Amino acid sequence: MPGSASVSFRDQTTGRINDLLLDEGLTCAHSQTLLSFLAGALLNYKEEGIEFTPSVILCVSLNNFLKSFPGAVAHEIGKVPLDPSSAPRILKDCAPLTNKNWYVFIERVDQNNARYGVFTYFRLPTAIPLHEGIAIDSSEFCVLIRKISTNTIEIRGAKGSILTLIFSTVRDPSAVDTTIQEFSEACCVDVDDPKIKNEFKNYFRRLLQDALTSSHGTMLVCGRDLKLSDIPELQDAVPVSPVLDFQTAFTEYHISNSAGSILNLQRCEELLHGLLRCDGIIAFDTYGRIVAYRAIFRPQAGAPPIPPVVGGTRRRAYEGLKGLVGPRLISVLFRSQDGLTLHHGAPK
């Protein structure tokens, strides 16, 4: 007999959030349902057709939480009952105010009440990002919820618990942090200035993580002395001339620490975000520089056949590019629209 059925992620999500809250030291049904609601709402939150991806903090003492962040400033916007019905109001009031440097806070005043607003902190290009900063003081309860890709919401707590909610039925497991780190290391492999080497590597890794989190999928390649005109598969790339030189901008910032040098570095970051919005492959050299973008992979006649894979054009291109790693490239990174991140590098 025909019938109707529906599958909801709610029960599974709520249960896992409850586990995370317990691990983080908070037993509160209202907080649990509020986070559960936010997890769904943040996946595709739009105002006037514009998508917002705010990072939201749930804490029990905003003052104590912000102590870890030098130069922190918070603006309270309102007070609400602590339950899921308040989430739409919080997002409506706060989401349009957020961006790379402003975040939403929800402070659990007691078991029934919360106050909310936005906050920021003194954030130089190399400063600890929010998702890492919440773990500085593991004794202070705090949970961060944010969208990390089109279909993925991440919830992480101060004690180190992480819950990744993947709203997708098709996905390969991948360790996003490791893959990006491997690719960013390849991009910095020839950076040998002892004054900035380690700092630049950390900065570059965080930059790529941040940029990829806000991208809608992309593909990055890295090669030593890269001349794309010599690689038939990538010949139609648009050269970035002069190259987008993060290393030089970073060195200047590191040495002079002036407002001008910070702006210069931020300009480079903005352009990277712009390049990621374009179709095609972005090419890096091994000095932390972008040398070309909008490269389209064109398989050459006589090349080994690409193994069958589940996915679209980008995924097939990734499989094809893997064949270039070694002779032409040293590293390839694939990021799908739903957050799947894969890396293929030449053996060290």
Add this chain to the structure above:
Amino acid sequence: MTPTSVDLWVAPGLPAVPDTLSDPSEIATRALQLRDREKHQIATNFSAGNYELVATFVWMRTMSLLKKQLAALGMEFISELLQRPDIDEYSDVSSAVSDTEAISLARDLGILTPLQTMRLLHSQAVVAHFASVENDPAADQNEVMTREEAVSCLRVCVQGVLGHQRVVVAEDFKRFRAKLESETLGDEAPEIMKLDSCPYFFVKTAIGVLLALFKTSKSAQLEHSARNALVIIPRIWDRLKAPERWQIGQAYAVEFSEGRKDSVKGLHAVLLAVGGFDYVPENLRSATFAKVASEVIAAHQGMNNFYNEPAPMRELAGLGSSIPGPALAICMTAVLCVKLGNYYGIAYEAQFAADQVISGLSKERWLYYFNECLDQDRLILSKLQEGRPSANWISLVRPLELDSAAVKNRNTKALLRATNSQDEKKLNDIAGLMLKSSLQ
């Protein structure tokens, strides 16, 4: 218990040259760090009466060697001790560190005794004066360095620096530092216990060492350093004056901005234990103020100071009147150097800019300086023993009508009273007493 018996590290025992020795050739032969050729040149120039020449040479060699030895401890470490964020491991020690900073640091590290420190500071003023005398026909041609001044300079340079083997210097101190990063010290460890009763400059130095270790060490070393900091800093927190508390807060802000998560966690635990988050600056503006202020001080103490002071002083005034907390101590020292001048006068061209900075200082900030900084400000205290600078001090501070009742430290209170009553002699005596205690 005498102060010496609780020192964590001590200056080398016997002086290489007794105070009674005044034969320059004999003194020169004991300068172990000089080459024979140099010793011979010193003796020859003394015989020829070239006192300015020989004193300047000896001084420059001494400072160069002293700074080189300090640099062996690591420039990051020097940066932390001097609270000079502009110095990093790639800085050139000879140009980045001024002579006075080197002398003061050498005292803090136990390389010099208190007496040697005072004598070196005196010799520095004499050498700097004669090195910058212009060839002006109108000037007094009889104003020359005396043989006694030159011998005194040579003797203290050999006693403090040139007469010692390089490797012996600051060995005790190095051991202390190595221990902090290689093992976790318990509450009852002798090194920790000694901190309770040792002179303040040891405490300051210990803070500098710990913060430098936070910046430079990694993995296991960082863990030891963090645990030791968590034992040491809460124990001495109540003794710490505001500049040192700011120094810890500033280190937290810098490490945070540099993205060094492990050091930040360690420093966070320390600040949490002492409730010290009020000392974490909101931004890193103070680094710029501190850098320019140290340029003012370096210009003031270098050759041709009257010519070189105005530019950095104008730059300091141009940074704005709101001096960030972590940089207030060094900015006060800088502006007071300019306002008090030295034995020979003041740099007139720098006065307007200095007055601009002074006019932006509230009474509360002056009291902060009196309560938290002056008793450790060796540079200003040594000036307050001299005629002209102390007269300038009275002209500057007396009109502020600061209430001595608001000053906590007994000696500082007495110094302010002497200032308000225009008792210059008493002011000189109290400053001398305070300088001596800052060195012991």
